[in-house]
Every structure is written in structure tokens, then in C-alpha cells.
Amino acid sequence: MYKLGLIFIGSGLGGVARYAFAGFAQRLNPQAGFPIGTLLVNVTGCLAIGFLSAALASRSLMREEYRLALLVGVLGGYTTFSTFGWETFALLNSGQFARAAMNVLLSVFGCLIAVWAGYRGAQFCLGA
Template sequence: MPSATPAPLWALTVVVAAGGALGAVTRYGLDTAWPPAAAGVSWTILAVNVTGSLLIGVLTEAVAHRMPQNPWLRPFLGAGVLGGYTTFSAYSMDVVTALERGAPEVALAYLSLTLAGAIAAVWAASALAHRILRPKEAA
């Protein structure tokens, strides 16, 4: 398999920025359509972070097994789209907001569900995609 041709740094920067804009606009649109709950946490952001983690697991395996020679795909979709789509800062702020509004149990549930859900999603998606996408062994 041919090795990947390095892409120019300036072009990769533009590709990541374009992907990041798409991801961030998607996250913002979803969070606007389904705004935060009264306790101040956005269950939409939890879903975004978990689905983004799931997608990064699939993307990592897809690039590794099916498109390793494409120097643009992982920067655009991974660092760009999925980096802009997921958000640690909004997640962190939601936890603080819930605590400030006197809902520590909601803050703890949100904190735990996001962390456990994101880690489980990336692990499960990566493992499943690896099994599906890995090259078939020669007999």
C-alpha cells in the first residue's frame, strides 16, 4: 500500500478550520433546538459528546483500515468536524451551572454519564469497526 503523501501545513489548517466550523455549527444548532434543562445541563451536549466519541472511534478504524493514504480525511473529520462537534468546555460549564443552581445530583449524573458514555462509545465503536473493517487474513 502506498504511503500517505504529506499535505501542506497551511492546507491542513484550512481543512481543519472548515471541518471545525461545520461541527460547531451542527452542535450549536442541536443545542438550540433542544435547549438545556432547568438545572442548567444540556442533555443535548451529552448526546453530542457521546455520538461524537462513537464517530471518532469509527473514523479512526476506517482511516486505518480503508483509507490510510488519504492525508485529508482524518484532519477534516476528526480534528475538524468531530472536534468542533464535541465540546468539553460546554460540558464543564453545564456541570458548574447545575451545581450553582443547587442540583448536585444532576451535576454528578451529567458528569458521570458524559464521561462513561463517551469512553464506552469510542471503545465500542472502535472495536466493532476494527472487526468489520480490518483486512481479511490470507488463508
């Protein structure tokens, strides 16, 4: 239960950090017509999970529950794209190129299709 509580707190901190950083980045160039804030959140989240995963590979550097709070909680709240990036990297790093490609294709296109289906479903249900 202690681990779950730490992950819960970390997720809240990550979500607030995402909102603040993405909003700040978007305000730097509001006329860009591109979601630069989200892009920067996703890229920095992937950079952070890669760095921290390598740095914390030795479990003696940080207790497991704090490592989970940081990687799963904070970075999970900041961006789930960091987890996607890490898992795809792990597949590539272990030579599972076909699975990595499948993960990329299914994740990107599957999510786009899911967004479309949810949007259209809401329009249908609401009569819009």
C-alpha cells in the same frame, strides 16, 4: 497550509453542527433541568470518533488531509470531548490503565476547577 485550511473549515462545520444539534435536543425537553443537548453532543461525538477512527484506520480509504479535516476539524469543532474519549480509550486499549484513570480524573476535575477559578477570577476582577 492546505491541511490547516481543511481543519479550519471542518472546525467551523463541526461548531455549527454542535450548536444546531444541542439546541434541537435541548428544545425537546426544555424543562429537564439537565444539559441533555451537551450530553448528546459529547456521546455522539465519541461514537463518531470511535467509528471513524476504526473505519479510516487504513489510510488508503481517505487521504490524510481529509481524515484530519474530519476527525480533528469537524469532530474537534463538534466536541473536544470526542478527542478526550478517544485518547482515554487508546490508553485503555494499550493496557495503560493508570494513565487512563489519571487522564479521566485530571481532565474532569481539572476542568471543573479551571471553570471555578475562571468564574471566581472574573468576579474578583469585575468586583462582582
